Amino acid sequence: MVERTPVLNFFTHLILFIGFVFCIAPFVVVAIAASHNLKDVNDVPMSLLPGSDFWVNIKTAWTTADLGPKLLNSFIMATGVAAGKVIISALTAFSIVYFRYPGRTFIFWLIFITLMLPLEVRIVPTYAVVANVLEPYQTILDLTGLSWLIEKVSGVHVALNLGMLNSYPGLILPLIATATGTFLYRQFFLTVPDELTEAARMDGAGALRFFIDILLPLSRNNMAALGTIMFLWAWNQYLWPLLITTDQSHATAVTELKQLIPNVGGAPEWHIAMAGTLIIMLPPLLVVVLMQRWFVRGLIATEK
Amino acid sequence: MEKRVTFGKWTIGILFAVPQLLLIFTFFYWPAGQAVYWSLTLQQPWGGGNIWVGLDNFRSILSNADYWNSINASLVFAGVSTGLAMFIALVLAALTDRQLAGSRLYRVVLIWPYGIAAPALALAFRFILAPEAGFMAVVNQIWPGFWDPGLDGADAMASIIVAFSWKYVGYNFIFFLAAFQAIPRSLIEAAAMDGSGVIRRFWDIQFPLITPTIFFLLVINITESFQDSFGIVDIMTSGGPANATNLMVYKIYSDGFKGLDYSGAAAQSIILMLLIVVLTIFQFRFIERRVHYR
Numbered sequence: 145m146v147e148r149t150p151v152l153n154f155f156t157h158l159i160l161f162i163g164f165v166f167c168i169a170p171f172v173v174v175a176i177a178a179s180h181n182l183k184d185v186n187d188v189p190m191s192l193l194p195g196s197d198f199w200v201n202i203k204t205a206w207t208t209a210d211l212g213p214k215l216l217n218s219f220i221m222a223t224g225v226a227a228g229k230v231i232i233s234a235l236t237a238f239s240i241v242y243f244r245y246p247g248r249t250f251i252f253w254l255i256f257i258t259l260m261l262p263l264e265v266r267i268v269p270t271y272a273v274v275a276n277v278l279e280p281y282q283t284i285l286d287l288t289g290l291s292w293l294i295e296k297v298s299g300v301h302v303a304l305n306l307g308m309l310n311s312y313p314g315l316i317l318p319l320i321a322t323a324t325g326t327f328l329y330r331q332f333f334l335t336v337p338d339e340l341t342e343a344a345r346m347d348g349a350g351a352l353r354f355f356i357d358i359l360l361p362l363s364r365n366n367m368a369a370l371g372t373i374m375f376l377w378a379w380n381q382y383l384w385p386l387l388i389t390t391d392q393s394h395a396t397a398v399t400e401l402k403q404l405i406p407n408v409g410g411a412p413e414w415h416i417a418m419a420g421t422l423i424i425m426l427p428p429l430l431v432v433v434l435m436q437r438w439f440v441r442g443l444i445a446t447e448k
Numbered sequence: 449m450e451k452r453v454t455f456g457k458w459t460i461g462i463l464f465a466v467p468q469l470l471l472i473f474t475f476f477y478w479p480a481g482q483a484v485y486w487s488l489t490l491q492q493p494w495g496g497g498n499i500w501v502g503l504d505n506f507r508s509i510l511s512n513a514d515y516w517n518s519i520n521a522s523l524v525f526a527g528v529s530t531g532l533a534m535f536i537a538l539v540l541a542a543l544t545d546r547q548l549a550g551s552r553l554y555r556v557v558l559i560w561p562y563g564i565a566a567p568a569l570a571l572a573f574r575f576i577l578a579p580e581a582g583f584m585a586v587v588n589q590i591w592p593g594f595w596d597p598g599l600d601g602a603d604a605m606a607s608i609i610v611a612f613s614w615k616y617v618g619y620n621f622i623f624f625l626a627a628f629q630a631i632p633r634s635l636i637e638a639a640a641m642d643g644s645g646v647i648r649r650f651w652d653i654q655f656p657l658i659t660p661t662i663f664f665l666l667v668i669n670i671t672e673s674f675q676d677s678f679g680i681v682d683i684m685t686s687g688g689p690a691n692a693t694n695l696m697v698y699k700i701y702s703d704g705f706k707g708l709d710y711s712g713a714a715a716q717s718i719i720l721m722l723l724i725v726v727l728t729i730f731q732f733r734f735i736e737r738r739v740h741y742r
Binding site: 147149152153156157159160163164166167168170171173174177185186187188189190232233235236238239240241242243244245246251254255258259260261262264265266267268269270271272273274277280317318320321322323326333334338341342345350351352354355376379380382383386387398399401402404405412414417418420421424425428429431432433436439440443444 | 581674
């Protein structure tokens with residue numbers, strides 16, 4: 145910047161270039177392997193010149209793993225999670241920041257704690273809940289004796305049951321149940337000047353009007369950043385969709401990768417596997433490339 | 449920080465929080481409580497509810513050599529991949545921040561790996577590191593039997609570490625670069641005027657100023673290495689060979705859903721939860737206070 149450092153500059157360029165090559169190499173290798181035929185892809189060493197079977201392999205991978213509906217499922221899940229997060233976090237942050245009510249700090253901490261425990265570590269019981277989403281409430285009714293009371297009074301036996309395995313809500317809702325976005329909005333709402341709120345109230349706006357007409361338009365940047373990051377995060381989920389979609393019609397693209405691993409006994413069809421990998425890694429890569437600004441911003445803001 | 453101006457009707461205020469509260473109660477607190485309950489009870493094999501067994505589940509897990517092996521593998525994995533991913537990212541970010549020609553290209557490309565789903569990159573690396581095809585096959589031709597993640601536990605561990613580190617170099621790079629760019633240029637220019645070179649400036653100004661980021665990333669990388677590793681392990685090694693890569697989350701999954709041992713899996717979940725909570729508290733309590741230069 146201010147001085148001449150030719151040697152250091154040379155090494156800076158060299159190291160960065162090596163880093164660049166290592167970063168880009170897997171993408172290139174996947175793309176090249178996807179263009180070979182069965183024999184060429186298993187050559188040692190594999191030729192780095194692209195083969196001619198690219199579209200054939202893509203087509204084969206597409207039909208073997210049935211990627212059309214799977215990509216659609218992934219898209220629905222990722223969009224659902226992103227939209228749900230953007231909306232629900234905004235509502236919660238508004239409640240925590242703009243109101244004074246008893247137990248507000250308690251609610252704040254209740255939500256804050258969810259940041260600590262990722263879905264992966266409480267996977268088994270969450271699965272059980274999704275199998276019957278109303279089970280928590282049924283248990284509470286049973287334990288408090290309310291279900292006994294209801295049965296005595298009205299003669300109706302209370303058996304709440306709502307299974308969400310193999311459904312979109314089952315895929316989406318547990319992934320929304322964390323605090324990630326809430327704190328992003330909270331930080332932002334705290335920087336919104338109080339004069340704005342005063343002015344709005346003076347003009348007769350209530351809480352709901354202020355929220356919809358003033359606060360939400362102001363948080364557009366936040367929404368874009370949070371939406372981008374959540375879309376990617378949800379698209380890349382693996383363990384959760386793998387568990388709850390026992391039925392193929394709700395499986396997502398990422399869980400389909402397992403079908404593409406060449407079997408030990410069979411032909412090593414790496415060209416098909418790599419073609420499938422390419423298709424599945426392309427949408428999130430596109431989001432990163434096209435939405436880079438929001439991606440970086442969302443990542444840094446949600447984690448802090 | 450608190451707002452000076454608020455809205456009066458707090459009943460409406462609570463209503464705004466209700467959707468979130470319902471969600472976290474149903475899908476967070478209830479399952480977490482359930483995990484505690486299962487970990488303290490044992491399901492009867494012939495049905496008919498759970499019987500209370502106290503800490504027996506924990507005792508049987510903690511006396512199980514497989515479990516300690518899993519903890520051991522997780523710690524090795526967390527330590528090596530965190531060290532690798534953070535060191536490489538720090539070097540790349542520091543060099544990119546020098547803003548020589550081409551740095552804009554690096555700023556764009558080096559973050560790509562983080563966008564890729566862990567299982568997808570795992571499949572890519574499974575091919576690249578396969579012993580009979582791909583690139584390690586070349587090495588195997590020169591030294592036969594040198595590399596085989598399917599048979600050799602250390603090779604399998606190395607494979608999943610490479611795949612995980614590759615993704616998280618991209619992640620750490622984003623945060624390091626942001627931290628470097630947040631340092632006022634005037635500080636660095638002033639140091640340069642005083643005659644300190646690039647490397648001196650790095651150690652005396654930039655490095656101390658980014659220590660909060662380093663510690664933050666340290667905790668995040670370790671916790672992510674517990675969670676995000678699942679897809680990589682499942683696609684690349686399935687926990688094998690001989691349990692060499694049977695990391696904690698993978699073991700919870702295979703014990704709970706393949707072995708149908710809910711109580712054992714729940715007890716393992718509780719231990720993992722405690723581990724992560726301790727790490728997080730450690731981050732909030734100590735690191736945030738001690739490492740602060742502003």
